[in-house]
Amino acid sequence: MNKQSLLALSPQLLRILALVAVTGLILLFFATQIENYLNGRLFNRISSSVAVMALIATGQTLVILTRNIDLSVGSTVGFTAFAAGSLITLMPDLNPALLVAYAALLGAGFGLVNGLLVAYASVPSIIVTLATMALYRSLLVEFSNAKSITSESLPAWLVDFPNLPVISIGDLQVRAGFLVAVTIVFLAHLALTRLRPARRIFAVGSNPEAAAMAGIDSRRVVLVAFILSGMLAGLAGFMFLARFGNITVVAGLGFELKSIAASVVGGVSINGGSGSVIGAFLGTILVDLIDSSLVRWPIVSEFWREAVLGAMILIAVAVDTLFIRRLDRMRAARAHETALAQQGAKS
Amino acid sequence: MTQPTLALRSVSKSFGMTAALTDMTLELHPGEVHAIVGENGAGKSTMIKIMTGIYQPDTGGVEIDGTPVLLQGSKAARLRGVAAVYQEPMVFPDLDVTENIFISATGSLWLNKSAMRRAAIDLIAKIGMRLDVDRMASGLTLAEQQAVEIARALSQNVRVLIMDEPTASLSAHEAAELRRVARALADQGVAVVYISHRLEEIFQLADRVSVIRDGRHISTRLVTATTPQLMISEMVGRDVGNYFSKMQSTATQDVLLSVRNLGLAGIFEGIAFDLHRGEVFCMAGLIGARRTDVALAIFGITPANAGTIRYKGKHLHAKSPSDAMAAGIAYVCEDRRKLGLAMELPIRWNITLATLSRYLSRLGLVNTQAERHTAADFRKRLNIRTPDAEIPVGKLSGGNQQKVMLSKWLNMNPDLLIVDEPTRGIDIGAKAEVHDLIRQFAAQGGAVLVISSDLPEVLALGDRILVMREGIQMAILDHADASQERIMALATGQEKAA
Numbered sequence: 009m010n011k012q013s014l015l016a017l018s019p020q021l022l023r024i025l026a027l028v029a030v031t032g033l034i035l036l037f038f039a040t041q042i043e044n045y046l047n048g049r050l051f052n053r054i055s056s057s058v059a060v061m062a063l064i065a066t067g068q069t070l071v072i073l074t075r076n077i078d079l080s081v082g083s084t085v086g087f088t089a090f091a092a093g094s095l096i097t098l099m100p101d102l103n104p105a106l107l108v109a110y111a112a113l114l115g116a117g118f119g120l121v122n123g124l125l126v127a128y129a130s131v132p133s134i135i136v137t138l139a140t141m142a143l144y145r146s147l148l149v150e151f152s153n154a155k156s157i158t159s160e161s162l163p164a165w166l167v168d169f170p171n172l173p174v175i176s177i178g179d180l181q182v183r184a185g186f187l188v189a190v191t192i193v194f195l196a197h198l199a200l201t202r203l204r205p206a207r208r209i210f211a212v213g214s215n216p217e218a219a220a221m222a223g224i225d226s227r228r229v230v231l232v233a234f235i236l237s238g239m240l241a242g243l244a245g246f247m248f249l250a251r252f253g254n255i256t257v258v259a260g261l262g263f264e265l266k267s268i269a270a271s272v273v274g275g276v277s278i279n280g281g282s283g284s285v286i287g288a289f290l291g292t293i294l295v296d297l298i299d300s301s302l303v304r305w306p307i308v309s310e311f312w313r314e315a316v317l318g319a320m321i322l323i324a325v326a327v328d329t330l331f332i333r334r335l336d337r338m339r340a341a342r343a344h345e346t347a348l349a350q351q352g353a354k355s
Numbered sequence: 356m357t358q359p360t361l362a363l364r365s366v367s368k369s370f371g372m373t374a375a376l377t378d379m380t381l382e383l384h385p386g387e388v389h390a391i392v393g394e395n396g397a398g399k400s401t402m403i404k405i406m407t408g409i410y411q412p413d414t415g416g417v418e419i420d421g422t423p424v425l426l427q428g429s430k431a432a433r434l435r436g437v438a439a440v441y442q443e444p445m446v447f448p449d450l451d452v453t454e455n456i457f458i459s460a461t462g463s464l465w466l467n468k469s470a471m472r473r474a475a476i477d478l479i480a481k482i483g484m485r486l487d488v489d490r491m492a493s494g495l496t497l498a499e500q501q502a503v504e505i506a507r508a509l510s511q512n513v514r515v516l517i518m519d520e521p522t523a524s525l526s527a528h529e530a531a532e533l534r535r536v537a538r539a540l541a542d543q544g545v546a547v548v549y550i551s552h553r554l555e556e557i558f559q560l561a562d563r564v565s566v567i568r569d570g571r572h573i574s575t576r577l578v579t580a581t582t583p584q585l586m587i588s589e590m591v592g593r594d595v596g597n598y599f600s601k602m603q604s605t606a607t608q609d610v611l612l613s614v615r616n617l618g619l620a621g622i623f624e625g626i627a628f629d630l631h632r633g634e635v636f637c638m639a640g641l642i643g644a645r646r647t648d649v650a651l652a653i654f655g656i657t658p659a660n661a662g663t664i665r666y667k668g669k670h671l672h673a674k675s676p677s678d679a680m681a682a683g684i685a686y687v688c689e690d691r692r693k694l695g696l697a698m699e700l701p702i703r704w705n706i707t708l709a710t711l712s713r714y715l716s717r718l719g720l721v722n723t724q725a726e727r728h729t730a731a732d733f734r735k736r737l738n739i740r741t742p743d744a745e746i747p748v749g750k751l752s753g754g755n756q757q758k759v760m761l762s763k764w765l766n767m768n769p770d771l772l773i774v775d776e777p778t779r780g781i782d783i784g785a786k787a788e789v790h791d792l793i794r795q796f797a798a799q800g801g802a803v804l805v806i807s808s809d810l811p812e813v814l815a816l817g818d819r820i821l822v823m824r825e826g827i828q829m830a831i832l833d834h835a836d837a838s839q840e841r842i843m844a845l846a847t848g849q850e851k852a853a
Contacts, residue, residue, distance in 0.1 A: 202465055202466050202468070203464060203465060203466065204460075204461075204462065204463070204464055204465070204466050205464070207450075207454060207458060207466070208458075210447065210449060210450055210454075211447050211450065211458050213449070214447040214448055214449040214450060215445065215446065215447045215448060217445065218445035218446060218447055219447070219458075220429070221429050221445045222429070222430075222433075222445070222458050222459040222507075223428065223429050223430025223431075223433055223434075223459050224458070224459065277449070281447070281448070281449035281450075282449035
């Protein structure tokens with residue numbers, strides 16, 4: 009690809025292409041390292057785990073776009089998973105749609121608390137969600153009363169649903185859980201790029217001062233972003249319950265960091281204003297691919313897996329920053345040249 | 356006469372004890388370019404903020420089409436067709452040109468991207484610019500960003516477009532383009548408010564011009580019925596008796612700083628002056644004259660790339676503030692809040708911040724006893740009015756904050772003191788005290804370089820006055836030859852550089 013056609017692509021599209029390319033390279037690399045690596049089971053394993061994390065990363069992306077961060081999503085996932093599990097244990101005949109709505113609303117409620125504190129009490133989001141991360145987790149411990157949810161107590165439809173193969177090609181199965189997640193990500197992407205109010209999320213993160221001047225109520229935008237993040241974490245809680253069946257008080261622990269990593273690797277700017285849900289989705293896949301492949305790679309000991317993941321995030325962000333900055337400069341230079349040429353043509 | 360599109364009726368606005376606008380009345384008619392001129396701090400920004408709904412008047416009101424309206428927030432103003440374009444445009448760097456133009460558009464829930472894109476192309480064409488609407492705003496030049504803002508205003512059916520120093524940072528070619536756009540908009544019936552320090556530009560473009568001074572409306576005339584001289588005298592014509600009289604010069608013949616042909620590409624050039632021990636040397640000019648940039652070059656923050664600086668008889672090339680400080684140069688910046696003081700920290704900490712290495716004990720700990728001593732000393736010498744030196748600087752009045760900032764730098768015992776806008780936003784009593792301090796410092800053998808936009812201050816302090824305009828040194832006036840009118844004529848380019 010030459011310079012000119014590279015410049016013609018939007019930075020967002022370039023990022024997505026780069027992510028796909030890197031994912032491909034990593035697949036090829038591990039295929040040479042691990043026997044019997046590239047098969048349907050690899051896809052099944054990763055798609056099942058992505059089905060939960062992609063929802064959280066989508067919500068996290070919305071929050072990061074507004075220049076905030078949501079550290080409470082892991083606890084929200086844990087709490088909603090447990091609460092939904094308790095509810096369905098108590099009422100095994102409950103309509104599935106109501107169970108999903110219960111988890112989503114519970115999550116949205118947690119997000120509402122975060123959003124109100126960040127937007128209207130003007131407490132920095134890192135403080136608010138650090139506090140609510142601990143708070144929601146403690147609520148879960150209190151609520152669970154030292155009991156766990158086990159898959160035996162759950163109805164069969166719930167436990168079976170995520171692994172239901174919708175399309176099967178040999179070993180490879182596209183399962184219902186993954187399809188649901190992909191659908192939600194796609195809808196979120198469509199809304200974020202095409203819905204008029206969604207533009208405000210980018211505006212608030214990109215230049216808060218200009219957003220205020222343009223008459224955008226940034227508090228409301230931030231509040232909505234947190235509510236959506238909580239709601240998506242609630243949905244993820246439901247998916248988590250369905251996937252694992254066994255829920256303890258540590259459910260969803262560490263998910264907040266994974267979701268941030270996925271968003272950032274997926275090209276969402278931690279300074280807000282730029283990024284896409286599709287990028288975060290690909291970031292989720294990439295992080296999970298590396299994580300699960302490293303488990304099977306004998307050369308890397310278990311202790312180094314976290315380090316490799318950390319290095320990955322650093323490299324992704326550094327390369328992205330350098331690359332995009334370089335591209336910006338090239339674009340500016342080209343625009344300058346065109347302007348000069350036009351001026352020359354006029355005079 | 357036609358009905359004014361927008362009118363201010365006896366608007367007054369105060370901030371604390373300071374009156375920013377007093378009984379301001381102004382009418383903007385459809386189809387006119389209405390220039391507004393005034394010194395820095397005359398109240399132009401406050402006036403714009405009232406027109407755009409950011410501030411509400413304390414008394415008086417705003418009328419649109421003859422009906423009193425309450426403009427609460429910029430959204431309300433935009434809905435009424437009032438929009439503003441600033442010297443530093445307000446764009447969203449991560450959105451493309453199309454998205455920037457239609458950011459506050461209302462309409463269907465779903466965006467029709469291709470229709471938006473076409474509309475953006477039309478709007479850009481309407482103002483006669485060439486701009487790729489798919490480009491991200493982060494890569495646009497200032498002129499292009501302004502075009503985006505104007506297009507945004509047009510997309511909202513703008514009826515009053517306020518342009519605040521739009522050409523201050525533009526090249527001559529870009530500025531001419533912008534004036535053409537402003538005229539074209541007026542011809543379409545928009546009332547254009549044009550705020551500029553470039554008087555020649557006003558005579559090229561405007562239909563009427565209003566002079567404001569000290570928050571009051573002075574005059575509104577047809578451009579054909581006024582002259583630059585008249586405008587200048589109205590801009591500065593205050594009652595000089597209320598201000599300070601010139602203090603006795605203490606200048607010696609001992610040259611401390613000698614600047615020759617100093618320049619920084621694209622910012623300023625050809626700056627040359629000598630500064631003597633005991634002298635107070637002022638730099639006057641308007642916003643955009645690049646005086647602060649010269650100071651930053653001497654102080655090593657953005658070193659010059661042309662010319663020489665000799666200091667104490669030796670070549671000086673400060674590459675960083677610490678180089679300059681080591682040589683005995685102190686720089687008291689103009690923005691107390693952003694660059695000058697740590698507002699949450701105690702007065703004592705702020706005073707010793709630049710010289711902390713002097714207060715370290717042998718173990719490398721800060722000797723708070725010595726710190727307290729210094730703070731108490733300055734509090735007494737500079738008459739900093741505070742119960743004690745341990746309270747946060749942010750709690751003090753502007754004048755006392757300024758004294759803390761001066762203390763911080765005087766504690767360095769500099770030979771050369773550069774002070775940038777030393778009395779902006781502080782009351783008249785504190786002003787006099789700061790002036791005394793500057794003069795005292797010079798009398799004790801130091802040299803002072805004062806940058807000030809306050810003409811009475813320049814005349815009260817300056818033994819000599821260097822006038823700059825858009826990066827060029829216009830003249831160095833001896834105090835005897837200087838007057839407010841003369842300085843203003845040089846600063847606005849009405850009197851040519853010698």
